Amino acid sequence: MENKRTEIANLGEFGLIDRIATGFSNEQKGTLMGIGDDAAVIAIPEGEVLLASCDMLAEGVHFDLAYTPLHLLGYKSVAVNLSDIAAMNGIPRQILISIGISNRFSVEAVDALYDGIRQACKDYQVDLAGGDTTSSRAGLVLSVTAIGSQKPEKVVSRAGAKVGDLVCVSGDLGAAYMGLQLLVRENKVFQVNPDMQPELPEEQAYLIQRQLKAEARTDIVHELAEKGVLPSSMIDISDGLASELFHICRQSHCGVHVFEDKLPIENLTRLAASDFGLSPLTCAMNGGEDYELLFTVAQSDYEKVNQMEDVSIIGVIREESQGKSLILKSGQVVEIKAQGWTHFKS
């Protein structure tokens, strides 16, 4: 691949914004005005409430450009925000993206970033409705605001889990964490170059894809709606299952029992964990960045949820006084500890 480099300064801020806006088309009929004015103008579907969430991704903290292709970073920055809307049982509609970039980055690098953002917009049928583009003294910072909507009675918070409810999780756990371990180990294989977009290694491609190309489980939101299941509580798994169970228990004032043998862990994840001398259970409980949905449903919804192919029933909600326990395959009961990822180190 030829490594063409055009300086952002050559385009200027307005030139850059025009270039970014090209190739984005609005699909949501609620997007009345998108990029190009002081604010986006958005019609929320009648009878629905607005859901709004924002996240910041910073270079060196949330991603390392040595092994993160820019288009996948763009994709992931959108997906992880839409995941927050899905976690409220909402339908994502629009996004706004602010980026801060240093002059270490070329116009081609910005193009790659927005290629991924554009792909995510297409895949999730959301419109890029606004944002900001600015210079940054140090590295790349992305801030994404996701806008969604839902009927107020269908909005699902973290606070509604009831004793006896079934605890469910979509997809599989721990793979993104193992993907990160692989990438960190292979770090030196890739050149450090912000314009570079390393190819994914064939080996362990699933794990690496789970790390680099996060997906928001909006499909699960739609499937639950089709089946007529309204979760009593829901959260997305960004910091690890254990940490998210803590959030649900804290906000729903309940305890939980989770069964080790019910946790969805792929064989590839188990193999990689063993290769690194890690426990697959630890990866699944505390790995983070799975972006799967953790939700609770009434026992009366058991049949419906049990039919969902990509959903596992992993436990049951208990009284708060019964604590938060993991029942191991051996029958041993251990207390769940939240060891969510923290970005703040002293």
Next chain:
Amino acid sequence: MENKRTEIANLGEFGLIDRIATGFSNEQKGTLMGIGDDAAVIAIPEGEVLLASCDMLAEGVHFDLAYTPLHLLGYKSVAVNLSDIAAMNGIPRQILISIGISNRFSVEAVDALYDGIRQACKDYQVDLAGGDTTSSRAGLVLSVTAIGSQKPEKVVSRAGAKVGDLVCVSGDLGAAYMGLQLLVRENKVFQVNPDMQPELPEEQAYLIQRQLKAEARTDIVHELAEKGVLPSSMIDISDGLASELFHICRQSHCGVHVFEDKLPIENLTRLAASDFGLSPLTCAMNGGEDYELLFTVAQSDYEKVNQMEDVSIIGVIREESQGKSLILKSGQVVEIKAQGWTHFKS
């Protein structure tokens, strides 16, 4: 002032979020759920559309902590975003704030930042409804999303100016730019310390305040509504009057004539400009960061707008073919050039 320093790592991310959330109360009845879940849940007033805007402020690019007290930075980060909602003739309702901070900052510094954010929320009656708090490898980055609403027929874009419309501006121009010049000159007087909150010097306090404590002119939006004036186009002046006139002319397909002797420039601005060997006219046209509103109204609204104390009528919209001209006091006609501030330097 005792310079207490508590490390953010001692609190952890959740501790920090809890600390931030303290002291914020929701005033907007539309804020159904604020901080503490995956997304904010917001009811948009019936019959109104959502307005959404976001901006990023990066250390070393948009602010210099050597002379920017953190509480004023927090205030300004909110105000400049609400200014975008005002520029659409909208009423701001909620904000979401993501911050990236390095461990150079203490908990006390974060407190100061959020003190300013809290004050702005109070002054503008908006709710802090969500956000993200993360570590950053380099300095402080703030990303604010402002959410507002308005009846669709009352939303004012940049695109509606008609030939013959009067060009109006709120407040005065160029003062924030002169404030910045003063601060840059006095830079060495202040210690570089992220925890420090320098006192404003008494001298030239107005100019420095205009730079450090930007205000969104939501009052003008309310006053226009009270008088029954709906502007034909509107924009806020963040990059300088000339640059904003260009946006209006480009998006409304028109030209403009502006009269030098009508431009609202404070005597303090003129004095400071003279002190720095600058032309007050240049400061007013290209200074930036005024965060005043530039808008156009039909000639039939002349009486109403003329009665508004803090609004000046500075020109008239012309045919696109007549270009963009500044009529000097001498009668000389000069072409307006947009020299908006650009953050991208090669």
